[in-house]
Amino acid sequence: MKTDLDHLMEARDLDAIVVSGKVLGNTSLIYMLNGVHLTSAQVIQKRGGGPHLIVSPIEREEALAAGYPLTLTTQYNFNELIAEYQGDLLAATVEYQQRIFEDLDVRGRIGFYGARDQGESYVFLNALNAAMLYGEVVGEFGENLLLEARATKDAAEVARIREVGRRTAEVVRQTLAFLQQHPAGADEILRRPDGAALTVGDVHGHIQHLIAAQGLENPEGFIFSTGRDAAVPHNKGTLSAPIRLGECIIFDIYPREVNGYFFDMTRTFCLGYAPEPMQRLHQDVQDVMAHIKAAYRVGELARSYQQMACDFFKTRGHPTLGDDPATLAGYVHGLGHGVGLNIHESPGFQDNDANLTVLQPGHVFTLEPGLYYPDQGIACRLEDVIWIDPDGVAQTLTDFPYDLVIPM
Numbered sequence: 001m002k003t004d005l006d007h008l009m010e011a012r013d014l015d016a017i018v019v020s021g022k023v024l025g026n027t028s029l030i031y032m033l034n035g036v037h038l039t040s041a042q043v044i045q046k047r048g049g050g051p052h053l054i055v056s057p058i059e060r061e062e063a064l065a066a067g068y069p070l071t072l073t074t075q076y077n078f079n080e081l082i083a084e085y086q087g088d089l090l091a092a093t094v095e096y097q098q099r100i101f102e103d104l105d106v107r108g109r110i111g112f113y114g115a116r117d118q119g120e121s122y123v124f125l126n127a128l129n130a131a132m133l134y135g136e137v138v139g140e141f142g143e144n145l146l147l148e149a150r151a152t153k154d155a156a157e158v159a160r161i162r163e164v165g166r167r168t169a170e171v172v173r174q175t176l177a178f179l180q181q182h183p184a185g186a187d188e189i190l191r192r193p194d195g196a197a198l199t200v201g202d203v204h205g206h207i208q209h210l211i212a213a214q215g216l217e218n219p220e221g222f223i224f225s226t227g228r229d230a231a232v233p234h235n236k237g238t239l240s241a242p243i244r245l246g247e248c249i250i251f252d253i254y255p256r257e258v259n260g261y262f263f264d265m266t267r268t269f270c271l272g273y274a275p276e277p278m279q280r281l282h283q284d285v286q287d288v289m290a291h292i293k294a295a296y297r298v299g300e301l302a303r304s305y306q307q308m309a310c311d312f313f314k315t316r317g318h319p320t321l322g323d324d325p326a327t328l329a330g331y332v333h334g335l336g337h338g339v340g341l342n343i344h345e346s347p348g349f350q351d352n353d354a355n356l357t358v359l360q361p362g363h364v365f366t367l368e369p370g371l372y373y374p375d376q377g378i379a380c381r382l383e384d385v386i387w388i389d390p391d392g393v394a395q396t397l398t399d400f401p402y403d404l405v406i407p408m
Helices: 002-011 027-032 057-064 078-084 089-104 118-131 145-150 155-180 200-213 276-293 303-315
Strands: 016-022 040-046 051-055 070-072 108-114 135-138 222-226 249-253 265-271 345-348 364-367 370-373 378-381 384-388 394-396
Touching (some): 002 016, 002 145, 016 027, 016 145, 027 040, 040 089, 051 057, 057 070, 070 089, 089 118, 108 145, 118 135, 145 345, 155 249, 155 265, 155 364, 155 384, 200 222, 265 276, 265 378, 276 303, 276 364, 276 378
Parallel strands (some): 016 108, 051 070, 108 135
Antiparallel strands (some): 016 040, 040 051, 364 384, 370 378, 384 394
């Protein structure tokens, strides 16, 4: 949470942080701006102090909504700096940053975050570090300060994620209603009013319309796949494939609010009826969901739940990553991931020695076990979003049934 920033800076021996760049797609900066939509900005926060926002004067009124003290970029007249340094853009940019630091009395170990071209960042930060008299540029690799802060959500963030979840569930409900409007022929293929087969592509187009109608964005796409396609976890579906009764359908949808928080939800369906092998898969996945939800505890290693899922599926006779990390059948992927301003963020549940994450209050993450048998053309994945509340209780933010068979 943002309230942890001082503690996290102290743990890293940082005296200040700088979060900067264009805002679009820059989740670190979006996080610091409290939902305010700007074109570009720089947020500087000293340890023990609040954030300070540097922004263009044309966005000064929008910037006020962030609730931070403002400095306008025109205070430093960048064009004059370029002239002063005889057109040397790098030298002018370094001087611009140093003048900001001088005015805000920023010195010591300074961490830099945000989105910028990698090569440009390398050149700029090295030049800045060489020029600073009273400061040092500090970088991080892996789980940096902002990612760690973002891993736990406050009540306002959880409310936003829950609302995206409500709208996401409505998209799924309306998608099922759309499918139910199409009768099946003797060949069990659903038909459009013109008699042509209803295809996966037709459904994709309708889902895109429904997402937009809910005021959501779809930057990462979604998965609506059938049969064998559904048995390859990230196969988004063959657009020309017809929709058939009794065939497994995996619908994995992960939209977000505009430039904000994601949700992630998966359900597996069969239209009209479900073959017996599909019923068994679906029950096994439901059972592991219930088993793991009951086992979530604050302080437990996140990786232990992936081990738990493997052990459970093994008792049901399924191959798992625990026995064969290269398996393409059975339980073939991770158990879940954090959800927030990125669709995949901390906490992670990967079972490796580098993952020392323990569950904490404020964590928001998916629980998404699945079973896949591409040679048989069957698969099942179910996915809910879980929140560990302030009392350490695992709450499900996904409000949608697990029904396998959709009446037609």
